[in-house]
Amino acid sequence: MRICVLSMQRVPNFGSVLQSYALKKVLNNMGHEVSFLDIQYNKEDDDLMQNYRRNFNSECQKGGILSKLRKIDRYAINRLVIKRKSNKQDKVFGNFVVNTLGIADPKEKYDLCIIGSDEVFNCTADTAWGFTTQLFGNVKQANHVVTYAASCGATRIEDLPENVVKRIKTAFSNISDFSVRDDNTERFIEAVTGKKAERHFDPVVIGDFNTEIESVSISEKVPKRYCIVYSYYNRINKMEEIKQIEQFCRIHSLEIVSLGAPQMWIKNHLILTPFEALAAFRNAEFVVTDTFHGTIFSAKYAKRFVTISRPSNYNKMKSLIEDLEIEQHYANDFSSLEEIYQIENDKSRINALTIQGRERTVEYLKRIIAQL
Numbered sequence: 001m002r003i004c005v006l007s008m009q010r011v012p013n014f015g016s017v018l019q020s021y022a023l024k025k026v027l028n029n030m031g032h033e034v035s036f037l038d039i040q041y042n043k044e045d046d047d048l049m050q051n052y053r054r055n056f057n058s059e060c061q062k063g064g065i066l067s068k069l070r071k072i073d074r075y076a077i078n079r080l081v082i083k084r085k086s087n088k089q090d091k092v093f094g095n096f097v098v099n100t101l102g103i104a105d106p107k108e109k110y111d112l113c114i115i116g117s118d119e120v121f122n123c124t125a126d127t128a129w130g131f132t133t134q135l136f137g138n139v140k141q142a143n144h145v146v147t148y149a150a151s152c153g154a155t156r157i158e159d160l161p162e163n164v165v166k167r168i169k170t171a172f173s174n175i176s177d178f179s180v181r182d183d184n185t186e187r188f189i190e191a192v193t194g195k196k197a198e199r200h201f202d203p204v205v206i207g208d209f210n211t212e213i214e215s216v217s218i219s220e221k222v223p224k225r226y227c228i229v230y231s232y233y234n235r236i237n238k239m240e241e242i243k244q245i246e247q248f249c250r251i252h253s254l255e256i257v258s259l260g261a262p263q264m265w266i267k268n269h270l271i272l273t274p275f276e277a278l279a280a281f282r283n284a285e286f287v288v289t290d291t292f293h294g295t296i297f298s299a300k301y302a303k304r305f306v307t308i309s310r311p312s313n314y315n316k317m318k319s320l321i322e323d324l325e326i327e328q329h330y331a332n333d334f335s336s337l338e339e340i341y342q343i344e345n346d347k348s349r350i351n352a353l354t355i356q357g358r359e360r361t362v363e364y365l366k367r368i369i370a371q372l
Helices: 014-029 043-047 051-061 064-073 078-100 163-173 185-195 210-213 239-251 273-285 293-301 311-324 336-341 347-371
Strands: 001-007 033-037 114-115 146-147 176-178 226-230 255-259 268-270 286-291 306-307
Touching: 001 014, 014 078, 014 273, 014 293, 014 347, 033 078, 033 146, 051 336, 114 273, 176 347, 185 311, 210 273, 226 239, 226 293, 239 255, 239 336, 255 273, 255 336, 273 293, 286 293, 293 306, 293 311, 293 347, 306 336, 311 347
Parallel strands: 001 033, 001 114, 114 146, 146 176, 226 255, 226 286, 255 268, 286 306
Antiparallel strands: none
16 A cells, blocks of 8 residues: 655654654555655645744743843854754755655655654644644545644644634544544544544654664764753753753763754764664663653663653653653753662563554554555
């Protein structure tokens, strides 16, 4: 069967490309041909959300660009080096998308379109494609549309304009089966459609990357003993947070490295392929993260790790932490690094959940395909 996947594969971060790869691998192993459909900007759709998104982002980004620049300028020398490295990393992501994932021809027809995983239903994100009902089911390239482990991020149905909700509801009518990855999205689907969505793990959780990790060598790219700081672009920028991480790493003789999105205060920003990044998580002495996929990478591969709670992603992180049963690695701030460092990661638990989750995913996909 020819399947196109509509996801966040063009977003340049390790979580987006690896969740795409993991779903593709599951489908390939089931005997299907898979490629990824690029998201198309739709002005008519996006115009409905402009005022809402503007108000939402202004609330989430109080302080404005000047306050961010002041924080960044403290590390002006690092910034110049990191900019060059970031450009290189973006090229690595771009090559992976084209050569490993594969891009679908939008002029062709496919037997099935799977929307997901990742935050495909996020109406508030500031993206190149904006708000488009293509992500909510208006897919011309396939006669049958379903979702897998989809998420709406921080979007709440009660906050959206009525005309946007109506448009989403119309688009959702094209989707026969809903699979989501978190509580908030489950409520979102039920509020719009009246249907109960199935819950599944993000593809990175169920993904088997062992062969890919074993195929790469990172010994010359990483320090001997290191701590990964994995976050969004320069999000860890408060002096108190930085000092707590630096002090902790000095005590344990760990070199601080960042990968994916840079933190301006970290000099050693690594440029890695997606599979090398997973190897880096596996070899790290400690990981500090405040992201969804950073938590999954850590739970699956890291020796020790901590996930820091953030108001902006609390809903999806709460669901993930509970689903993976890793509450002991979850902290409200950076003051408990030493305490959590003493907790060794029990990978037997996540390994069992991975196998169970993969079986449920295959069962869900087989059931859908059998109905076509």
